[in-house]
Amino acid sequence: DIQMTQSPSTLSASVGDRVTITCRASQSISSWLAWYQQKPGKAPKLLIYKASSLQSGVPSRFSGSGSGTEFTLTISSLQAEDCATYYCQVYNTLYTFGQGTKLEIK
């Protein structure tokens, strides 16, 4: 099975900061990677699919990049409402999620 490892596990940043979260796959997954945002008590929300495609309605400050085994989710200018846990997910095979990155606002 493919393992997905996110770093860091927690992240604290200030409003306006540029934030980057990394996701590494245990083997090449081409660009079959999605990113989700989950706020406390809520369902996950799709942000990015196919590593870099922005889901409709998602603010343009969110972007994704990478292919193969290393991927990044970037928030260009952090907003207070971006406080959440972010998960990467490999798809197009058995589904596996990363363990999550909790993003806190300083």
Add this chain to the structure above:
Amino acid sequence: EVQLVESGGDLVQPGGSLRLSCTASGFTFSTYWMSWVRQAPGKGLQWVANIKQDGSEMYYVDSVKGRFTISRDNAKNSLYLQMNGLRAEDTAVYYCAGAWRAWYYFDSWGQGTLVTVSS
């Protein structure tokens, strides 16, 4: 508006059974692969099972094989998860989620229903 609404979560004793339901609206349910994804308290997301549009194919994570059964009724726009032989480690919020293609990303999610397995 796409909407998925889960129900059926409850407190159940170890070894017990429970049936979860998910009712869809706002999209063509019969064209979507549907999944159940769970999240144990304070933990991450785990895919549990999925089912093809016509119900002819189902897949499960190893830890629930032989205990859980996923099914759907397209006439009722509904997805189900029959859970037997429940264990403490099955305690989680269970989400239904949809993908427009086999093994694709989930572009729709329900709000979740809590299953607690405890004596």
